[in-house]
Ligand SMILES: Nc1ncnc2c1ncn2[C@@H]1O[C@H](COP(=O)(O)OP(=O)(O)O)[C@@H](O)[C@H]1O
């Protein structure tokens with residue numbers, strides 16, 4: 001089986017909120033898949049549908065070859081979940097909760113548990129009531145990472161972790177990947193996504209807007225060009241993929257879709273280039289574009 | 302003072318959060334006072350009747366233990382004796398619960414952190430919750446004075462009676478303000494304040510019943526309301542005792558509040574084990590960890606209740622045996638010997654009290670869910686039904702255990718007194734356990750709401766209140782049998798005499814089982830509550 005998660009056309013309403021609006025998602029077995037989108041895009045809802053905690057209104061979802069709603073209990077033996085806001089029973093100690101959740105899932109790897117507690121520098125004897133946000137996340141992460149499961153569903157799992165712990169988390173996920181586990185990682189931290197994920201899906205308003213490998217996505221980004229030319233340029237605005245063009249005498253500034261870069265540069269050089277600077281595309285820019293569109297009321301890019 | 306900044310906004314927030322809770326509490330007290338006042342006048346309107354009850358109070362210490370000492374011989378004064386202590390306890394309970402709800406519970410949940418990060422001073426949560434509860438108590442006092450005066454009670458005495466209730470509420474609100482500073486857990490803060498309340502009640506009972514130990518009652522705030530002597534030459538200066546102690550407790554609470562860190566308590570919690578015990582690996586084991594504190598508390602309470610009712614049983618024959626008219630009235634209420642009738646009556650009341658536990662235990666399902674603590678469990682290999690049943694076990698078997706404990710202790714105490722332990726334990730356990738099916742119907746109703754209308758789960762409390770009112774006021778208001786039949790408690794057969802029949806019990810158990818099964822079915826099909 002090479003697809004761990006496959007979601008297609010899933011809708012989910014909460015009263016009048018249309019949280020998922022025909023969402024598609026496909027995660028291959030063994031990959032680390034980044035799941036991105038602005039707040040309220042529907043990431044947590046998707047993950048909860050995959051966990052059988054919420055029931056989709058329509059569409060199909062398959063998880064590890066089973067139906068996430070009907071086969072929830074049997075599927076849950078094979079996966080572990082960490083939410084973005086790990087909640088713990090205040091009167092239990094961290095160590096007790098880690099062991100409890102592991103056992104409820106069907107057992108956990110004791111050696112790995114101890115190793116993770118050490119690496120994350122968690123004091124397992126403290127009552128959960130006294131843990132800070134970051135420490136609560138650690139408890140959830142250790143409980144998940146210490147179980148021998150095929151799939152990890154991680155919903156913004158590192159919120160509240162300090163940079164040192166963030167780095168340890170990234171190391172752990174790399175190890176999981178080497179061990180052949182599949183990971184769905186919803187995240188806001190782009191550095192985390194860039195360093196961990198094979199493929200990425202970006203969702204907005206409950207719908208998938210981009211999906212692909214990171215290099216596919218980089219391709220979708222724009223390069224900014226600024227040049228001083230021998231003559232005043234003409235006709236650049238007619239080129240496809242050129243945006244935000246500013247012509248000021250012999251100086252020109254614009255942004256160009258990365259896959260149209262070649263054509264645009266040819267056009268520019270035809271006016272005689274005196275100097276040229278270009279800024280490489282960043283993922284940040286791509287995400288911001290999607291996130292900003294959200295802020296601007298869904299104006300299409 | 303910046304420490305108090307934002308108190309006004311927090312008061313408005315509290316009033317908004319409690320816009321149902323507070324009025325319901327107040328209306329409930331008003332209904333209770335109103336209905337008992339209207340029933341009272343007729344009961345003791347002749348001097349002979351009053352003389353007889355007063356001599357019983359004098360001879361039977363259990364009366365003094367439960368209700369306290371009576372200070373006057375008028376019908377009004379006897380009313381204050383009979384209802385002051387018991388209603389006062391519930392007013393105190395309401396007040397302490399509301400204070401904890403707006404202080405430690407908010408802090409523990411982390412919601413107050415949002416508040417405190419804003420422009421709200423560190424003393425504002427405590428201050429605002431005290432103001433709200435003080436206000437509610439003063440409102441209650443005004444209403445009670447009005448009702449009693451309207452029912453023909455003497456005005457000055459009514460004011461003293463109402464003041465006693467309100468001052469109990471105010472004092473225990475302050476005590477809860479203090480316990481909220483001590484521990485990090487709201488449940489524990491409530492338990493501490495509740496223990497103080499229980500202890501003062503015991504202290505008062507001890508003082509009122511023991512020769513030479515009368516001064517003990519003066520140490521106990523639960524005794525002070527009676528010592529305001531409503532309708533019996535009011536001793537107004539006792540109000541100063543309440544206020545003085547409330548002031549001292551309040552100052553301590555404020556000092557602790559200023560000194561401690563946000564979220565912290567006074568006593569640092571002990572560290573727990575680094576590993577989960579081998580037994581902590583099932584949903585039931587987790588439910589046990591979460592529910593056992595509540596159950597232990599209730600078991601303690603039922604030992605106490607059983608002892609009191611068992612003690613009173615010993616006096617039943619003395620009291621009513623001497624009064625053929627009264628004996629006739631009691632006999633009409635049920636069949637069997639006087640003591641059997643008494644046991645059935647008492648157990649009917651105990652069953653309502655047990656229902657409170659059962660609903661509390663069942664509602665834990667919902668609070669785990671909305672606290673997002675069901676989610677991590679249900680994301681493991683634990684199915685929904687298995688998880689729900691792990692808590693339901695407590696809501697179903699807990700009441701059985703409590704009734705067994707209460708019935709056994711009651712039979713034991715009464716049996717020891719009349720030298721018939723073997724026989725009496727059997728009788729009282731039988732009449733306590735026979736109540737279970739009615740309790741389970743309420744449990745089932747709570748579960749049905751949990752499955753289908755989880756947002757309205759508080760309606761389970763409303764159902765209990767309706768059943769209590771039907772049982773208490775139905776006969777006085779002469780409601781039709783059809784109305785009375787709505788309450789499952791109406792259908793519990795009397796255990797004394799030959800008229801006992803198990804048929805209604807089988808029906809009630811069947812209804813409860815269907816309700817539970819339907820609730821589980823509904824829960825399996827619905828969305829889990831999520832944040833957002
Ligand atoms: N239980 C709920 N009731 C009502 N609305 C909800 C609920 N859960 C989520 N939503 C709404 O659905 C949308 C998607 O939320 P969510 O999946 O939590 O987004 P994300 O995790 O991407 O930030 C949001 O508009 C949110 O307000």
Ligand SMILES: [Mg+2]
Pocket residue numbers: 043044045084155
């Ligand atoms: Mg989310």
